[in-house]
Each structure stands twice: as structure tokens, then as C-alpha cells.
Amino acid sequence: MSRCLAERSIDHVLLERGEIAHSWRTERWDSLRLLTPNWQSRLPGFRYDGDDPDGYRTLPEAIDFLGNYARAISAPVRTHTTVTSVRADDAGYLVRTDRGEWRCRTVVLASGACNIARLPDFAARVPPSVAMLTAQSYR
Numbered sequence: 001m002s003r004c005l006a007e008r009s010i011d012h013v014l015l016e017r018g019e020i021a022h023s024w025r026t027e028r029w030d031s032l033r034l035l036t037p038n039w040q041s042r043l044p045g046f047r048y049d050g051d052d053p054d055g056y057r058t059l060p061e062a063i064d065f066l067g068n069y070a071r072a073i074s075a076p077v078r079t080h081t082t083v084t085s086v087r088a089d090d091a092g093y094l095v096r097t098d099r100g101e102w103r104c105r106t107v108v109l110a111s112g113a114c115n116i117a118r119l120p121d122f123a124a125r126v127p128p129s130v131a132m133l134t135a136q137s138y139r
Helices: 002-007 022-026 059-072 121-125
Strands: 083-089 092-097 100-104
Touching: 022 059
Parallel strands: none
Antiparallel strands: 083 092, 092 100
16 A cells, blocks of 8 residues: 555555564464465565565565565554544544654555454354464464
């Protein structure tokens, strides 16, 4: 999204509660490997350039890929900035963070794909002796 906005000369900022690739650093298991081969790892204008195109990235490699992409496109990331509220007003939006306020015409919310675990209803009937883990709690 940032690269596409920059290409259109649209001023923007990315507010990140932690570091770049925060959820990859803190909410994934250490032995994780991506499910797609390296040659399929692409972001706009940025792709895998290593010597193992048919391999599968490790967690540290995936984190590096995201960080390298952010640097390559000069993404305007404000790290360690937690959004505390977003409110619509006549001028657009007021975004409050733990590091100040932002006024903007548009907000894109990108909180990630796996932030809230959803257990199926039948999980309530599984005996306590059976261990149940979500993708977020698995380490």
C-alpha cells in the first residue's frame, strides 16, 4: 500500500505499534516456514533474489524480507507508535496515538490477518485433557 501511495504522490504515514514486521517477530513460532516457495515471495516492485527459489523462507528470512522492502521503498514508518483511537470529524479523521495526534482525510486499517483467534463452537465440548492451541498461542 505504501509504495502505491508514494507512486501517486499521496502523502501518508504508517503507524506501527512495534518494529517493522512486529507480529512476525512476536506472534509466530520460531520454526515457522512460509507455505509458498521463495519465488512467489513478492511485494510491489520487490521480489526474492536469493539462490534458492524453490526453498521456503524461515521466520528470520521473512522478517528480513519485510524490513528490506520497507527500506527499499523508503516507507514512512513510525515505529513504537500505538494507536489509541480513531475518530471521524468534519475534516476527516483524528488519530490519537501514544506519541501524539494525526489529522488525515483517509485511514487504512491494516491490523493483520490473525489478530483474533476464532475457535469453532464445538471447542467448548472438547475435554480439558485435550490440549488446544491457536496459531497465536503455538510456539
